[in-house]
Amino acid sequence: MKNDIQIAQENEMxxxxNVAETLGLVEDDLKQYGKYKAKLDWNKIDSLKNESDGKLILVTAISPTPAGEGKSTMTVGLGDALSKIGKKTMIALREPSMGPTMGMKGGAAGGGYAQVQPMEEINLHFTGDMHAITTTNNALAAFIDNHIQQGNELNIDPRRITWKRVLDINDRALRNIVIGLGGATNGVPREDGFDITVASEIMAILCLATSLENLKKRLGDIVIGYNMNRKPVTVRDLQMEGALTLLLKDALEPNLVQTLYHTPAFVHGGPFANIAHGCNSVIATKTALKLADYVITEAGFGADLGAEKFLDIKTPVLEKTPDAVVMVATIRSLKMHGGAEMASLKEVEDVEAVKAGFVNLQKHIENMQRYGIPVVVGINQFVHDTPAELTALQRLCDEINIPCILASTWENGPDGGIELAEAVVDACEQSNQFQPLYIAEDTSIQEKISKIVKEIYGGSDVQYTNKAQNQMRQFARNGWGNFPVCMAKTQYSLSDDPKKLARPEGFTITIREFVPKIGAGFIVALTGDILTMPGLPKKPAALNMDVLEDGTVTGLF
Incomplete structure (x- = not known):
C-alpha cells in the first residue's frame, strides 16, 4: 500500500x-490562506453564538504503546463515515507540533485513507499559529528582562521568574540556560530555560479563550514570577496584555481544511496531553457545534490524560459535554499491555495476551462511564490481527455490555467506518448523565489530585515533595486553590512509571512540583520525570524528510 504522503499528494482537494459551502458559509466568512485552507472570520464566529449545538463525540484511547493506536486516523475516518451515511459532520483536531513531527513521529494529520489535507502544510508551517504563539511567548520574556534592565519598577526578583522561553522543536540543550551574559548592556544575568511551544501557557490560553476580550483577560492574568516580597507579578502589572493580544488576534481564529473525502475540519491549537491539557481550541469545537449536526474531536494520548482533562478542564469552558465517547484500541497494543514483545506482534497469534491486556481498556472504559457518558469501543484493525484475537476481544466487550466495532478506515476510508458511525449515532441518543470528577471551586488542590489518582489512575496514594507542599501553601495564600488541576504524567502507564503497563494497582503518585498557569485557569502538577522540553531521538524522523526539485515533499510519514 502507498504511504500516507503519497496518498495525500495523489488526492484531489x-x-x-467549496468545502465551506457545505457548512452554509460564504467566501466573505473566510480569510483564505491559499486555495485549500482558510481561517473563519471572527465576525462570522460571533454571529453563530445563538445557534443550537450539534452532537459532540470525543475520541480517546487506551494507554498508548509503541505499537500505535491510530486515534487521529480513527477520528478522521469516523468523521468521513458519518458524512457518508448522510450526517452533517465536522472534525475538530489539534495542530501538529514541529517537535514530534521532526522527532519521533513524523506527520500527524491522520493516516492512510483517513487524513486531513493539505497534510504537508498542516504538519509544517500551516497558517502560522504555532509561530504566533512562540513569538508571543518570547515577546513576553523579552519584556520581562527589559523591565528589569530598565530599572525594575515592579521589583521583580530575577531568581523567581517562572516564565520561560519556548521553541516548537525538541531541543534538550535549551532546558536550562543562563542569559544576560556579556556586560551591563546585555541584560541582567539569570538562569532561564526553554519549554516546547505546545507546553506554553500561551498555547493553553489560546485553546481555552472564548473571545478576544477573554483572551486579553487571560493573558493579563499570567503570573510571570514573584517580586522581592514573594508576591506574584502578572502580565497586567507589566501592562503588556494588549500587545500580546495583538500578536495573537489572527491565531485565535480556527483553521478550516478538509479530509481526503472533503469532510470539513477545524485544525486549531495543539497542547500536548502529557504536559498540558491535550485538546483543540474551545473556539474551534464550539463553532463546529454550531455549524454541524455531529462534531468529532479527539483528546491526546490515553483517556487518563487527554479525556480526563477534556472533561474536567475544557468542558466547563465549552459549556457542552460529549454525547458519546469512542475508545480506540488495537489488538497489537492490547497484546503489549498483556506482556507480548514488540517483535512478536505481527508474527505470533496470542489470544492470552489480548485477554491479559484487556484490563487496560476496561479501566479506561470504566473511567468514561464514571462521567456518565455512553462508550463505544473502536478497534483500529490491522492485517495481522487474527480472527481468534478479534473474537476474544469482542467477547470481553460483550461481557461488560460495551459495543465493540471493528474499523478499517486507514485502509478503506469511510467505507471501513460505516458500522462504527452507526454505533456512534445510536450512542448519542442514549441517556447522558454527565458527572464531573470534581467541582473545581469546591475542592482543594490535594482533593482534586487525590480524585484523579485514585478514581482515574487506580492508584492508592499521593506523595508530595517538600517543594510541592510549600507551593500549595503559597497557592492557598494567593487564592489559587480553586483552579482545576492539569496532571503532567507519562502517557504510557496509568501510573507515573512508564514501565507499569496494563492495569497497575496499589501504586503511589509523587507530585514533585507545581506550575501555576493562572491565565489558562489551571494548576499543572508535575509527576515522575516528565519533561516540558523533550529531546530528539537518536534517529529523528527528519532524517527521512526531503523536498524534490519541483517542490514535492517526501518522507513526511
Missing amino acids: LPIV
Whole structure:
C-alpha cells in the first residue's frame, strides 16, 4: 500500500470555498490562506453564538504503546463515515507540533485513507499559529528582562521568574540556560530555560479563550514570577496584555481544511496531553457545534490524560459535554499491555495476551462511564490481527455490555467506518448523565489530585515533595486553590512509571512540583520525570524528510 504522503499528494482537494459551502458559509466568512485552507472570520464566529449545538463525540484511547493506536486516523475516518451515511459532520483536531513531527513521529494529520489535507502544510508551517504563539511567548520574556534592565519598577526578583522561553522543536540543550551574559548592556544575568511551544501557557490560553476580550483577560492574568516580597507579578502589572493580544488576534481564529473525502475540519491549537491539557481550541469545537449536526474531536494520548482533562478542564469552558465517547484500541497494543514483545506482534497469534491486556481498556472504559457518558469501543484493525484475537476481544466487550466495532478506515476510508458511525449515532441518543470528577471551586488542590489518582489512575496514594507542599501553601495564600488541576504524567502507564503497563494497582503518585498557569485557569502538577522540553531521538524522523526539485515533499510519514 502507498504511504500516507503519497496518498495525500495523489488526492484531489476541493477549493476551501467549496468545502465551506457545505457548512452554509460564504467566501466573505473566510480569510483564505491559499486555495485549500482558510481561517473563519471572527465576525462570522460571533454571529453563530445563538445557534443550537450539534452532537459532540470525543475520541480517546487506551494507554498508548509503541505499537500505535491510530486515534487521529480513527477520528478522521469516523468523521468521513458519518458524512457518508448522510450526517452533517465536522472534525475538530489539534495542530501538529514541529517537535514530534521532526522527532519521533513524523506527520500527524491522520493516516492512510483517513487524513486531513493539505497534510504537508498542516504538519509544517500551516497558517502560522504555532509561530504566533512562540513569538508571543518570547515577546513576553523579552519584556520581562527589559523591565528589569530598565530599572525594575515592579521589583521583580530575577531568581523567581517562572516564565520561560519556548521553541516548537525538541531541543534538550535549551532546558536550562543562563542569559544576560556579556556586560551591563546585555541584560541582567539569570538562569532561564526553554519549554516546547505546545507546553506554553500561551498555547493553553489560546485553546481555552472564548473571545478576544477573554483572551486579553487571560493573558493579563499570567503570573510571570514573584517580586522581592514573594508576591506574584502578572502580565497586567507589566501592562503588556494588549500587545500580546495583538500578536495573537489572527491565531485565535480556527483553521478550516478538509479530509481526503472533503469532510470539513477545524485544525486549531495543539497542547500536548502529557504536559498540558491535550485538546483543540474551545473556539474551534464550539463553532463546529454550531455549524454541524455531529462534531468529532479527539483528546491526546490515553483517556487518563487527554479525556480526563477534556472533561474536567475544557468542558466547563465549552459549556457542552460529549454525547458519546469512542475508545480506540488495537489488538497489537492490547497484546503489549498483556506482556507480548514488540517483535512478536505481527508474527505470533496470542489470544492470552489480548485477554491479559484487556484490563487496560476496561479501566479506561470504566473511567468514561464514571462521567456518565455512553462508550463505544473502536478497534483500529490491522492485517495481522487474527480472527481468534478479534473474537476474544469482542467477547470481553460483550461481557461488560460495551459495543465493540471493528474499523478499517486507514485502509478503506469511510467505507471501513460505516458500522462504527452507526454505533456512534445510536450512542448519542442514549441517556447522558454527565458527572464531573470534581467541582473545581469546591475542592482543594490535594482533593482534586487525590480524585484523579485514585478514581482515574487506580492508584492508592499521593506523595508530595517538600517543594510541592510549600507551593500549595503559597497557592492557598494567593487564592489559587480553586483552579482545576492539569496532571503532567507519562502517557504510557496509568501510573507515573512508564514501565507499569496494563492495569497497575496499589501504586503511589509523587507530585514533585507545581506550575501555576493562572491565565489558562489551571494548576499543572508535575509527576515522575516528565519533561516540558523533550529531546530528539537518536534517529529523528527528519532524517527521512526531503523536498524534490519541483517542490514535492517526501518522507513526511
